[in-house]
Amino acid sequence: MLYFSKLRIITIFLLSLVFILIASSNLFNFDNKFLNKKINLGLDLQGGSYLLLEIDNTPVIEQKLQNLTTTIRNYFKEKNIRIKNLKLLDQQIIFSVDDDFKQTILDEFNNQESDLNPYYPRFKKHQLDIIEKDNIFYVSFSDQGIVKLKTSSQDQALEIVRRRIDEIGTNEPNILKRGNDRILVELPGLDDPMRIKSLLGKTANLTFRFVTNNQEDSFGTEKLKYADTSEEATVSKRIILSGDNLLDAQPRMNSETNETVVSFTLDRVGAKRFGKATSTGIGKQLAIVLDGKIISAPVIRDTIASGSGQISGGFTFQSATDLALLLRSGALPAPMNIIEERTVGPDLGQDSINAGMIALAIGFVLVIIFIFTKYKIFGLITNVTLIINLFLLIGILTIFEATLTLPGIAGIILTVGMAVDANVLIFERIKEELKNEKNNLIAFDSGYTKSRTAILDANITTLLAAIILFFMGSGPIKGFSLTLGIGIFTTLFSVYFIARLLTVLYVSKNKEKEGLI
Structure with missing residues (x-):
C-alpha cells in the first residue's frame, strides 16, 4: 500500500x-x-607500479629430491639393502640394485605405510613416479606432485611478499595469485618501484656457517663470494643457524665503531645452537651468508649465549633497514623473477x-x-x-x-x-x-x-x-x-x-x- x-x-x-x-x-x-x-x-586512477613475479620452483624441486636422496640412502642402509650409483640428475633420483633386492625395493615404494620418506605422506601415490628399468630405478615427482609443490610454494611466497610490502607501508597494495607459479603486485601511488623490486627479488635465505680450510669437512664445503668484494672463502655446508630461528631484526648504529649494523634476536632453539657453536668455535670465522653470498665473516672472540647479535657489512642505514625487513619477513621458498613491470604515472x-x-x-x-x-x-x-x-x-x-x-x-x-x-x-x-x-x-x-x-x-x-x-x-x-x-x-x-x-x-x-x- x-x-x-x-x-x-x-x-x-x-x-x-x-x-x-x-x-x-x-x-x-x-x-x-x-x-x-x-x-x-x-592503480589506473592514482598511478603506481605493476609487477608480475614468476616463482622459479627448480631449486625447490631439487631440494626436495635431495632430501629424498639422503633418506633413501639411509633407509636402505638400515634395511641392509644395497643400492649403487645413487645420484640426482635432471630432477630425477637414479640408483641401481642387484636382482635380489629389486622386488623388495618395489614393495617398499609401493607400501603406503612405509616410513621411507618423511615427505612421502604428503606425496602419496600419483605424486611420486617410480619407474624401474633393467634394475635401475628412476624416482621423480609426478605432474600432480609438481602442481602441489608449486601451489605450496606460491602460497608461502604470497604471504612473504605481503609481509615485505606491508612493512614498507605501501597504501592499499593489491597482491594476487596468477596461475600456480606467478604473483601479481599492484602498488597504487608508488611511481619509483626500484626499492620494491630489490626487496621482492631477494630470496633472503640467511644461514650462519663456519669458514673452514679443511676440504675434507664431513658435511662438505663450498666456495662463496663476499657480497661487497670479489674475494672468496671456503665455508662448511653445515648450517649452524638459519633465518627460521630469527625472532626480530632491526637496523642499529654501533656506538663503538659508529657503523650501521643489523641487530638480531634468536628464538630459544636458535639461542641454544648459537651459544653452543660460539663456545666450541672460539677463534674461528663464522660466515653470515645471505642468498649465497657472504655478508661478513667475523672471528668468534667469546661465547654468545644471550641469543642476540649483530650483522655488520658496510651498510648504509637504508640497506640495513631493508636487510632487517627481509629477515623479519622470512625467506622466500624459491627465487622470484620479475617478468613484467609497468609504471602508471599520476x-x-x-x-x-x-x-x-x-x-x-x-x-x-x-x-x-x-x-x-x-x-x-x-x-x-x-x-x-x-x-x-x-x-x-x-x-x-x-x-x-x-x-x-x-x-x-x-x-x-x-x-x-x-x-x-x-x-x-x-x-x-x-x-x-x-x-x-x-x-x-x-x-x-x-x-x-x-x-x-x-x-x-x-x-x-x-x-x-x-x-x-x-x-x-x-x-x-x-x-x-x-x-x-x-x-x-x-x-x-x-x-x-x-x-x-x-x-x-x-x-x-x-x-x-x-x-x-
Missing part, C-alpha cells in the same frame, strides 16, 4: 543523511574517525579520473534531462532519487575504504542506468493502471506492486552475473562487479523506499488531480 509510517519515514531520512555525510568525507575532512574514511584510488591516472568523471557527468545529465522531460514532477523525483542513490553507493564504498578503479566507475555509471530503468518500468506500469482505475492512490500502488516482479528479475540476474565476475574475475573485473553489485542493492532501496516515499507524499496531496503522469 502507498503508506509510510512516521517511524519508516524518519528511518529513511536518517539513513540517507548518514550516507550523504559519509560520502561527503571524500571531499571534506571531518574530526570524527567514522566520518574520516575515504575511498582509495586504484598524470595518466588523473586523465583516467577526468575521463571517467566526464563520462559519468554526461551520462547523468542526459538521463536527468530525459527523465524530467518525459515524466515531469515524477522525473524530478527520479532525479533526486538518482543523486541519493549515488551517495548511498559511494557511502558504502567509503565505509569499507574500497579501492576505486576505472572499471569501478563504469559499474557506477551502469548503476545509474539500472536505477532509471526501474523507475521507467514503474511509471509506465502506473500509466497502464490509470487507464482502468480512476483512483490515483490505487493506480500508483498497483503500478509499484505489479512492476516489482520484472524489476526484481532484472536486478537478481544482474546480481548473479556480478557475483560470478567477482569470484572468477581478476582485479579490474572485480572492481566493476563490486560497484555493480552494491549498486543493485542501493538501487532497489532508493526505488522502493526513497522514490516511493517522495511519490506517496506528492500523490497524497494531489490524489484528486487528473493526468498526474
Whole structure:
C-alpha cells in the first residue's frame, strides 16, 4: 500500500543523511574517525607500479629430491639393502640394485605405510613416479606432485611478499595469485618501484656457517663470494643457524665503531645452537651468508649465549633497514623473477579520473534531462532519487575504504542506468493502471506492486552475473562487479523506499488531480 509510517519515514531520512555525510568525507575532512574514511584510488586512477613475479620452483624441486636422496640412502642402509650409483640428475633420483633386492625395493615404494620418506605422506601415490628399468630405478615427482609443490610454494611466497610490502607501508597494495607459479603486485601511488623490486627479488635465505680450510669437512664445503668484494672463502655446508630461528631484526648504529649494523634476536632453539657453536668455535670465522653470498665473516672472540647479535657489512642505514625487513619477513621458498613491470604515472591516472568523471557527468545529465522531460514532477523525483542513490553507493564504498578503479566507475555509471530503468518500468506500469482505475492512490500502488516482479528479475540476474565476475574475475573485473553489485542493492532501496516515499507524499496531496503522469 502507498503508506509510510512516521517511524519508516524518519528511518529513511536518517539513513540517507548518514550516507550523504559519509560520502561527503571524500571531499571534506571531518574530526570524527567514522566520518574520516575515504575511498582509495586504484592503480589506473592514482598511478603506481605493476609487477608480475614468476616463482622459479627448480631449486625447490631439487631440494626436495635431495632430501629424498639422503633418506633413501639411509633407509636402505638400515634395511641392509644395497643400492649403487645413487645420484640426482635432471630432477630425477637414479640408483641401481642387484636382482635380489629389486622386488623388495618395489614393495617398499609401493607400501603406503612405509616410513621411507618423511615427505612421502604428503606425496602419496600419483605424486611420486617410480619407474624401474633393467634394475635401475628412476624416482621423480609426478605432474600432480609438481602442481602441489608449486601451489605450496606460491602460497608461502604470497604471504612473504605481503609481509615485505606491508612493512614498507605501501597504501592499499593489491597482491594476487596468477596461475600456480606467478604473483601479481599492484602498488597504487608508488611511481619509483626500484626499492620494491630489490626487496621482492631477494630470496633472503640467511644461514650462519663456519669458514673452514679443511676440504675434507664431513658435511662438505663450498666456495662463496663476499657480497661487497670479489674475494672468496671456503665455508662448511653445515648450517649452524638459519633465518627460521630469527625472532626480530632491526637496523642499529654501533656506538663503538659508529657503523650501521643489523641487530638480531634468536628464538630459544636458535639461542641454544648459537651459544653452543660460539663456545666450541672460539677463534674461528663464522660466515653470515645471505642468498649465497657472504655478508661478513667475523672471528668468534667469546661465547654468545644471550641469543642476540649483530650483522655488520658496510651498510648504509637504508640497506640495513631493508636487510632487517627481509629477515623479519622470512625467506622466500624459491627465487622470484620479475617478468613484467609497468609504471602508471599520476598524470595518466588523473586523465583516467577526468575521463571517467566526464563520462559519468554526461551520462547523468542526459538521463536527468530525459527523465524530467518525459515524466515531469515524477522525473524530478527520479532525479533526486538518482543523486541519493549515488551517495548511498559511494557511502558504502567509503565505509569499507574500497579501492576505486576505472572499471569501478563504469559499474557506477551502469548503476545509474539500472536505477532509471526501474523507475521507467514503474511509471509506465502506473500509466497502464490509470487507464482502468480512476483512483490515483490505487493506480500508483498497483503500478509499484505489479512492476516489482520484472524489476526484481532484472536486478537478481544482474546480481548473479556480478557475483560470478567477482569470484572468477581478476582485479579490474572485480572492481566493476563490486560497484555493480552494491549498486543493485542501493538501487532497489532508493526505488522502493526513497522514490516511493517522495511519490506517496506528492500523490497524497494531489490524489484528486487528473493526468498526474
